[in-house]
Amino acid sequence: MKKQQLLDLWRGHIDACRASGLQVTEYCKKNSLATRRYYYWKLRVERSTHMETKCEPSKSRASSQWLCVEPTADAVPSSPDCLIVRISGAEIDVHSGFNPTLLRSVVQALSVQQC
Numbered sequence: 001m002k003k004q005q006l007l008d009l010w011r012g013h014i015d016a017c018r019a020s021g022l023q024v025t026e027y028c029k030k031n032s033l034a035t036r037r038y039y040y041w042k043l044r045v046e047r048s049t050h051m052e053t054k055c056e057p058s059k060s061r062a063s064s065q066w067l068c069v070e071p072t073a074d075a076v077p078s079s080p081d082c083l084i085v086r087i088s089g090a091e092i093d094v095h096s097g098f099n100p101t102l103l104r105s106v107v108q109a110l111s112v113q114q115c
Contacts, residue, residue, distance in 0.1 A: 007048050010041035087111065 001009070017027040017038075028035045081096040087110050094103060
């Protein structure tokens with residue numbers, strides 16, 4: 001198989017895993033996939049996708065992952081110094097004076113075991 005075909009194949013597995021609601025290990029077991037291979041290809045697909053969308057890397061020292069931010073017109077903050085963060089279906093209002101450690105913990109908790 002060519003590289004693009006493999007990326008498309010694994011992109012399909014990743015999308016199917018997300019849609020299934022199963023944990024990665026369960027999805028891999030049901031589909032006879034090695035969990036390590038799944039995560040390897042998930043990383044490759046994410047890198048490929050980010051290269052296609054030309055996102056900029058996160059400046060955070062704690063993470064070497066990419067972060068794409070897409071503002072929406074319908075997001076109206078409750079106050080002028082409010083930021084709305086949406087992740088994994090949750091919505092977090094971040095106001096000035098927020099606790100960055102708490103926000104980091106919440107975001108990490110919402111990101112655990114995502115497909």
